[in-house]
Amino acid sequence: MFSLEVSQEARNWLAEKGYDRAMGARPMARVIQxxxxxxxANELLFGSLVDGGQVTVALDKEKNELTYGFQSAQKHKAEAAH
Known part of the structure; x- marks a missing residue:
């Protein structure tokens, strides 16, 4: 299991990219994909999220693209213990 945290700026970016005047919200599925x-997917199958963890999605305003932070469940538990 993993948790997903998406910043408000990233949500706004997704909403803008996923909406088209002519097609409405139909492009949203592709934007999410x-x-x-x-x-x-790679992190869940082969990377730091194999055993679960936390994902943080934010917006890099300069590059106008999403950024991803991955924290494995083991690392998250270790940090919570301190």
């Missing part, structure tokens, strides 16, 4: 599901 490309910008959330795909980046998380």
């Amino acid at each position: 490309d910008n959330l599901k795909k980046p998380l």
Whole structure:
């Protein structure tokens, strides 16, 4: 299991990218696929989230793209113990 925290700026970015005047919110599925599901898949299957953990998604304003922070469950537990 993992938790996902998405900053308000990242949510706004997703909403802007996922909406089209002509198509409404139909592009949202692709935006979520490309910008959330795909980046998380490798971490869940092979990376730091194999045993669960925490994901933080934020917006890099300079690059106008999302950034991802991954913290494994083991590291999260160790930090909580201190």
